[in-house]
Amino acid sequence: xxxxxxxxxxxSYATDGKRTEVLRDINLEIDRGEFVxxxxxxxxxxxxxxxxxxxxxxADSGRITLNDLDIVEPGPDRGIVFQTYSLLPWxxxxxxxxxxxxxxxxxxxxxxxxxxxxxxxxxxxxxxxREKKPAQLSGGMRQRVGIARALAxxxxxLLLDEPLSALDALTRATLQxxxxxxxxxxxxxxxxxxxxxxxxxxxxxxxxxxxxGPGATLGPELVVDIPRxxxxxxxxxxxxxxxxxxxxxxxxxxxxxxxxxxxSKKLQLPDLxxxxxxxxxxxxxxxxGPVRRATMRRETVEI
Amino acid sequence: MSDYLIxxxxxxxxxxxxxxxxxxxxxxxxxxxGEFVCLIGHSGCGKSTLLSMVAGLNDIxxxxxxxxGRELVGPGPDRGVVFQSPCLLPWxxxxxxxxxxxxxxxxxxxxxxxxxxxxxxxxxxxLGEFMHRKPAELSAGMRQRVGIARAFAxxxxxLLLDEPFGMLDSxxxxxLQQVLxxxxxxxxxxxxxxxxxxxxxxxxADRIVMMTNGPEAEVGDILHVEFAxxxxxxxxxxxxxxxxxxxxxxxxxxxxxxxxxxxxxxPPRATPRAPHPExxxxxx
Numbered sequence: 397x398x399x400x401x402x403x404x405x406x407x408s409y410a411t412d413g414k415r416t417e418v419l420r421d422i423n424l425e426i427d428r429g430e431f432v433x434x435x436x437x438x439x440x441x442x443x444x445x446x447x448x449x450x451x452x453x454x455a456d457s458g459r460i461t462l463n464d465l466d467i468v469e470p471g472p473d474r475g476i477v478f479q480t481y482s483l484l485p486w487x488x489x490x491x492x493x494x495x496x497x498x499x500x501x502x503x504x505x506x507x508x509x510x511x512x513x514x515x516x517x518x519x520x521x522x523x524x525x526r527e528k529k530p531a532q533l534s535g536g537m538r539q540r541v542g543i544a545r546a547l548a549x550x551x552x553x554l555l556l557d558e559p560l561s562a563l564d565a566l567t568r569a570t571l572q573x574x575x576x577x578x579x580x581x582x583x584x585x586x587x588x589x590x591x592x593x594x595x596x597x598x599x600x601x602x603x604x605x606x607x608x609g610p611g612a613t614l615g616p617e618l619v620v621d622i623p624r625x626x627x628x629x630x631x632x633x634x635x636x637x638x639x640x641x642x643x644x645x646x647x648x649x650x651x652x653x654x655x656x657x658x659x660s661k662k663l664q665l666p667d668l669x670x671x672x673x674x675x676x677x678x679x680x681x682x683x684x685g686p687v688r689r690a691t692m693r694r695e696t697v698e699i
Numbered sequence: 700m701s702d703y704l705i706x707x708x709x710x711x712x713x714x715x716x717x718x719x720x721x722x723x724x725x726x727x728x729x730x731x732x733g734e735f736v737c738l739i740g741h742s743g744c745g746k747s748t749l750l751s752m753v754a755g756l757n758d759i760x761x762x763x764x765x766x767x768g769r770e771l772v773g774p775g776p777d778r779g780v781v782f783q784s785p786c787l788l789p790w791x792x793x794x795x796x797x798x799x800x801x802x803x804x805x806x807x808x809x810x811x812x813x814x815x816x817x818x819x820x821x822x823x824x825x826l827g828e829f830m831h832r833k834p835a836e837l838s839a840g841m842r843q844r845v846g847i848a849r850a851f852a853x854x855x856x857x858l859l860l861d862e863p864f865g866m867l868d869s870x871x872x873x874x875l876q877q878v879l880x881x882x883x884x885x886x887x888x889x890x891x892x893x894x895x896x897x898x899x900x901x902x903x904a905d906r907i908v909m910m911t912n913g914p915e916a917e918v919g920d921i922l923h924v925e926f927a928x929x930x931x932x933x934x935x936x937x938x939x940x941x942x943x944x945x946x947x948x949x950x951x952x953x954x955x956x957x958x959x960x961x962x963x964x965x966p967p968r969a970t971p972r973a974p975h976p977e978x979x980x981x982x983x
Contacts, residue, residue, distance in 0.1 A: 565896075632945060670855075
């Protein structure tokens with residue numbers, strides 16, 4: 397049996413007496429040490445999926461098991477990094493990470509807890525900022541704290557819920573490289589949710605598209621057999637990169653296309669020219685009404 | 700075809716306590732009527748400053764900008780601007796937001812015709828069912844659709860787009876690029892767009908102008924994109940030249956990565972490499 401397994405998982409929400417099916421028949425198997433990326437549209441149910449694995453939500457039907465045990469509630473065996481940083485604003489970087497360590501390893505000596513906390517802060521290159529509060533950190537640095545906190549709990553599996561979506565393109569690229577580097581160091585099992593196909597291909601062993609909702613389901617998976625470490629520039633030459641990128645993008649665009657409802661409706665665009673607000677026409681001309689393209693005079697001049 | 704928009708020796712400086720800071724220096728660019736041009740560069744390189752000068756929202760220190768034979772002074776409805784965040788008035792519906800500009804520019808037309816314009820553009824961008832909702836009741840992608848409809852509804856001579864899809868996720872971005880390019884073809888507009896998304900520029904533009912980093916930003920390189928129109932994304936992605944052009948743009952951006960960013964970044968990043976030898980042939 398696989399390390400993490402989802403069998404025929406479905407989930408729907410009820411609002412105002414209406415049931416909306418979010419996820420339909422999700423089947424997924426992840427082996428120990430694998431890095432799997434799930435790509436999909438925002439609103440497709442990606443966060444619902446990760447919350448189910450985290451135990452923050454319960455599935456309507458189907459089964460989720462980690463290490464052959466049913467997931468019924470959240471626990472420290474699954475570390476989560478959220479899109480919004482979810483740090484405690486009144487605690488420093490060090491205290492935010494220490495809090496998690498203290499919860500998960502209450503029997504350790506204070507010295508060991510401290511050493512452990514510092515090790516993970518160093519891992520994400522934040523040692524110089526350990527005494528800063530979240531408000532004094534940039535978005536990229538805050539997300540590093542989130543990653544350090546999740547890893548310090550030494551979880552069996554790391555769940556990343558669009559960890560980089562709130563960051564600008566350059567910071568995003570730096571942190572992608574960093575996540576890749578950290579992952580190669582300790583090879584945790586990772587499930588990453590993202591809306592960026594390139595990000596998925598750059599980091600994951602396997603990439604799986606989540607079709608557009610409602611009733612989203614996982615599409616055909618693609619194995620990213622591109623050797624590591626993967627360089628974001630060099631990867632552009634890679635034929636596999638191009639093929640995977642195209643296949644995933646096609647699947648997602650098609651799944652969206654199938655969801656779209658088209659209506660045929662008669663629309664009329666009036667034949668009008670905008671008024672020139674700097675060179676207004678004379679009052680008499682204005683009284684004649686708007687300028688229409690169809691009536692614009694053509695003047696012939698002799699040369 | 701003659702040049703429709705001409706930027707000649709456009710310069711922008713800001714006064715600082717340490718003396719004037721030159722953001723853009725002697726920037727020259729000409730755009731033909733109906734052309735779609737993308738400006739690409741790192742954030743802070745001055746590309747948005749340049750766009751807002753064309754929009755008339757930012758004064759020019761030296762040089763001049765000519766649109767359709769007239770020098771530009773100040774903002775005006777002959778340039779439709781789509782901002783990074785859609786900047787809609789929250790207390791008005793999508794329809795009322797679009798009507799605001801239409802009422803100004805088509806003030807001589809009867810009301811039912813003005814409403815027809817708003818209805819037309821909102822329907823074409825895919826908001827037919829949602830045009831009477833307020834911005835808070837719309838998703839980020841839908842709000843940006845309203846922004847696009849509002850810009851086109853004024854029949855501007857020129858469209859200015861300042862990273863219009865920068866805040867959307869990459870898949871919603873694909874959809875809106877399609878909406879934008881369909882409208883652009885239908886109305887045959889001239890467009891100038893600022894972006895840092897390489898794939899977006901390749902899908903939309905006829906010409907991509909790469910800017911060097913500020914201060915004193917200037918044109919670093921120009922890439923002509925000659926994929927047949929109308930473009931279908933799958934075909935563009937499958938085009939044999941696509942990844943060569945993409946590589947060329949990415950190399951340019953990497954070579955011009957922020958100097959300070961490069962010095963500050965703690966982990967060693969991939970060393971910037973020289974442009975790919977094949978890429979040089981793309982240039983003219």
